[in-house]
Amino acid sequence: MSLSYQVIYSKRKTLGIFVERDKSIVVRVPEGTPKHTVDEVVNQKKAWIYDKLGHQQKYHRISDSKEFISGEYLMYLGENYQLKVTPKKFDGVVFDNDFIISVHNKPKAKEIFKSWFKSIGIKVISNKVDYYATHLGVKYKSIKLSEMKYRWGSCTVAGVLTFNWRIIKAPVFVIDYIIVHELAHLIHLNHSNDFWNTVAIQQPNFEKAKNWLKENGKILEADF
Ligand SMILES: [Zn+2]
Known part of the structure; x- marks a missing residue:
């Protein structure tokens, strides 16, 4: 056709x-x-x-079978940005409304993107965790990003927060919801009405974020 x-x-x-x-x-x-x-x-x-x-x-499908060639799209904070592979020699990822990598790094593109997403992700998420922890009046112990599969975040009673690094691909309101959800568990260890009320005070539109995750979770499960 x-x-x-x-x-x-x-x-x-x-x-x-x-x-x-x-x-x-x-x-x-x-x-x-x-x-x-x-x-x-x-x-x-x-x-x-x-x-x-x-x-x-909907968001178009983004799969793990990315070849890292010019013209492909990578999702970041809910938007799709085009990838450009240039002959210029440099390390890592340049983000300038497009994602740019050197053709010399193409064989390890997956690794360099992962580390770029993780290093940006920890900054974005830490700032938001601090913000919402203050608003919720809770104290946490540490934050880390990891390779969680099929989960977006977790929180231990001791206040150890772990987030799936892939959530940095999601729109900001979804990231906010995931963070508020985990922090709210420092007040309520369950998913009771009280828990959801606490979430709703910080995120009145949390249902929208839950629906986004339901519809687009598959996109987040893939690496890129
Ligand atoms: Zn929960």
Whole structure:
């Protein structure tokens, strides 16, 4: 099945494929890009386009089978950002409205992204934990991010907080909810009405976050 799409030439430096709300496909390309190059790229991105067409209202699927090639998307704080692999030599990940890595690091892309997400994640989460702990009037002992599977966070009676590093991919209101949920367990060890009332005082829209997790949990379970 071939896809029909509109090509718009512009001053941009890279090719971008957009699936519009009416499900039409627009490809924005740098001036002078030959038609066959556009065809080729669209062909390579077919799976992504179909996915996008089928999941217009939802976040598109992001799987573990990422190849770390230019044009792929990675989710961060609930948004999808495009990956660019450049020939320039540098370490780690540069985030500048796109994710940029050096082609030299492509073989270890998964590791460098994991460590980038973890190092950003611990900062974002620590700040939020401090904020909500103060508001809830609770004291915690330590925070760490780990490789939890099928869980977003946990909290021991002693106040040791553990969060799944992948939650940094979720929108901020979801991260807030996960943190408030775990901290509220320092007051209530169960999921009683009192517990949910405590959560609701900090996060009046916590149901929205719970629903987001129900619908998009699969995206979070994958590494990227
Ligand atoms: Zn709980």
